[in-house]
Amino acid sequence: MAVYRRTYTTYSGPLTPAWSRCLVLFRYSRRNLFRSKLQTGLFVLCFFYPLISLIAIYAAHNLSFLERLGANGQTISIDNRFFFYFINVQGVLAFVLTAFTGPGLISPDIANGALPLYFCRPFSRAEYVVGKASVLAILLSEITWVPGLVLFAVQSSLAGPGWAWQHLWIAGSIILSSLIWIAVLSLLAMALSAWVKWRIVAGALLLAVLFFGAGFAQAINAVMRTQSGHFIDIVYLMATVWTSLFRMDSERAMSSAEAWIALLGYCGVCLALLVRKVRAYEVIK
């Protein structure tokens, strides 16, 4: 019907499948993210280190190229340590990107009371959380495990199938370490975004949770002469998991199993916070 006809008309056309509705949220949220030039700039910046790494891999297999750069006799070793550092750098960038992106996901809906409009439709709370989380999950994937795997593939093609087969576990470590970090960051950012209406405050809280958590953990360890303080330090927990996944020789105050359990616990708490807050109307008892 032409738009100039101002009468109400019913809709009798086809409907999209129910499973695809959460992609609607992903599409709108993603489009909204890249409206900000700062956000776009930051996202582009996140590919700087992968580019450097790519050059390093190329250089490691081209001695003439290294000689031209004046690095005679020096070699670059492409091994688990190389990918461990890659994940560390990209992990930090993922955190910065989350601090900018995450708080704006749910808080605008809650601040303006838009949640009943989502849930009065054939659209569940789980679909809403999945739709919003997918924005962060895909965004962070694009800067962590996806370029990580590209680097691994480039190294494999240059070093030969023997190297790839021998180091296949590194590819698994890249994916697993990225996914757990993405899960922790996404859920934490969304939980904070759901509980704090103001976007800037939610972003500041995310920074506080990670930085003050680390400081507070150190304080607990020093005052109480224990190592249990590390359980509230998400960065330390993550580093422990990564160290173990990349088979790095490093002394940690806790086992990787303990770190895994603690991180999954954090994810559970964040999910519980989300379930409590993401609803059409809150019942005040």
Next chain:
Amino acid sequence: MSIAIQPGAADSTTKETPAAPETPVIELESLSVRFGSREILSNLVCSLRGRAIGLLGPNGAGKSTLINTLLGFYKPSSGTASVLGHDIRTGTRTIRSLVGYMPENDAFISKMSAVSFVQMMAELSGVPMAAALERAHEALFCVGLAEARYRQLGTYSLGMKQLAKLAQAIAHGPKLLILDEPTNGLDPSARQRMIRMIRDIRDSRQLQIVLCSHLLRDVEDTCDEVLILNQGRIAHYSNLEEERKANKRFLELETYGANGDFTEAIEKLGCECAVTANLLKMILADGVEVRDIYRIAAERDVRIRRLNFRRDTLEDIFLKAMGS
């Protein structure tokens, strides 16, 4: 309390009386809702079939809770209900696909333009992207926001936000439109516009309306059936048209040349009369018709300038319900 409700008659403004649907719009079967130890809705039993149903009651009567329960936002503590034949305990998703909901409070995304907002909401209801965009434009034209449809919702006035909420509620072409206090915070002219809009949608006869309000005028202007709630219970059900017909024995006469003789003659017929200035109010006795009044007036050379059937207003009905 059990109410058997007959098919709803259309408001006098409707061009023709719509046929009542076979399936009740809303059927409440001993529905109770409890928050903690407090019972908000208590054992509601009712079947509503009207084209435009008003949910009326004082603040805190449970109107919004009833709507939220029907939409599946709150779980019933006992009993159940059905909307358009779908049980709220088992068919929440189906109900939500058939319903358009305009909530009472502010509900928008401030950084989005109205057209993107309405399009997104239509897409979430299952309308494909291209069709949703077209429907969003249509809905915004329909509610009168055509000129402002590319503006961010955060810049809208309160009245415009209400209209945007209405647009998102109708964009996906629902079978039932639930409006929770649609005229909240509107100035008189904006209120008139909103009421006219609701009437237009109702008269399009393509969907049914449930209007929840504590404002009697809003309900009276738009609805043909009214359910009055008080303290979580059904205080009264009223088919407004039937109520109006039932009060046709109450007359108001404006006369010229009437004296005590005229009033006396009418009272002799068994009618109760009260005189104020030129106005004569009376309740017709059984067996007395209006033509008897005209006859008495003619015999006494009294001119009747105006004769009105004084119908119960919704306010009268509401006050009676609250009183009982």
